[in-house]
Structures are given as structure tokens and as C-alpha cells.
Amino acid sequence: MQKVKLNVLGISYSQTQSGAYALVLSEEEGLRRIPIIIGGFEAQSIAIHLEGLTPPRPLTHDLFLSFASSFNIELLEVNIYRLEDGVFYSQLVCFNGEKEIVIDSRTSDAIALALRFKCPIFTFPEIVDRAGVYIDEDGSEGEEAASITSDTSETVDYHDSEYETMSIESLNSLLQEAVDMEDYEKASYIRDEIQKRSRME
DSSP, X not given: OOOEEEEEEEEEEOSSSTTOEEEEEEETTSSEEEEEEEOHHHXXXXXXXXXXXXXXXXXXXXXXXXXXXXXTOEEEEEEEEEEETTEEEEEEEEEOXXXXXXXXXXXXXXXXXXXXXXXXXXXOHHHHHHHOEEBOTTSOBOTTOOOOEESOSOOOOOOOOSOTTSOHHHHHHHHHHHHHTTOHHHHHHHHHHHHHHHHHO
16 A cells, blocks of 8 residues: 655644644645644653754663664664544554564654654555645645644643743753753753744744
């Protein structure tokens, strides 16, 4: 069956679920976006990697990469193969040097691992048709927009940013300090404020 390749666009606050994050995927050869509601830990893990930050100790997904690499296990691709009752289901396609092994995974974990292994992410046309959102040039959803669906029922109590009056230089310094202290919740707040400033420029 034909598959659709996806790219990770980024993470933003969910507009439909208070206190949650939306992981946004996009068609590599198309205009549709697929927002997936994910938990705070997974959002932080993905965001830290996207920002190129190196935590002082490995996060769970970094540990998985190190473990797999130590035993010569490759992650070949991630497949988002089913969407049921608003929940995405994913599989990790691995290779141990002799055969391919398929492992079930939450989509948020699968994406976090795909970024670290630098492997492709795929889904199927019917899933994009059901969950895809057309984004107009002004950033609003088009007429064929689908409702945002979820990868997990977990939500995190995120509060409003406390860093609006700080300079970008101070925010970047504070962000690195938060990562060094392994305070990833604080780092996510700071990162969101930096991203908001960059969108306003």
C-alpha cells in the first residue's frame, strides 16, 4: 500500500485542549498538516531535540538510542498505521542485522525516536484524509480542516509564560541553565516564549 512521508514541523500549545501540546506533522509532498495532542514529557523530549539542546544526562529517548546502537539495532522507519477514536497508533520498524522486527509504540514516543535515529516517518493516505488540516497562507485552517486528534489522554498543567519582559539573550541563557539543571518543564516555557518572539519578528 502506498505510504505518505511526513515531516515534523514543530510543537505548539493545543488550541482544543487546555494544558496540552500539539505535535504538528506535515506531508512532505502536500499542504496538509496533522496535529496530534501529546503529553508534556514527550513534548519536552521532542522540543529539546528540535532545539539542538543537549541535556546533561540522557532522556529516556536518548537512552533508547544509545541502547539500540550498542546492540547494532537500527530504527528503519516509523509508521503511523491506524487512527481510531481519535488515537493514532504507530509502529517502529527495526533491523537487528538479520531481520526486521516491528514494535508497537505510542506515536509521540515513535516521533521522538525517529528524530534521534534520523529515520523517515510514514502514514497512509486514508489517515491524512481523515486527520489532515489545510493551512491557509494567513495561518488559519481551511474549509476542509479536520478536528485535532489525540495520542494520549494525559494533560499537563501548564501556566502562562512568566518570561514576557525578558530579552532574547536572557531567555537563551536561562533556557540553557534550565536544561543543565534538568528542569525540562521550565525549559519548555522558555522555549515557547522564544518561539513566540521569533514569530512576531
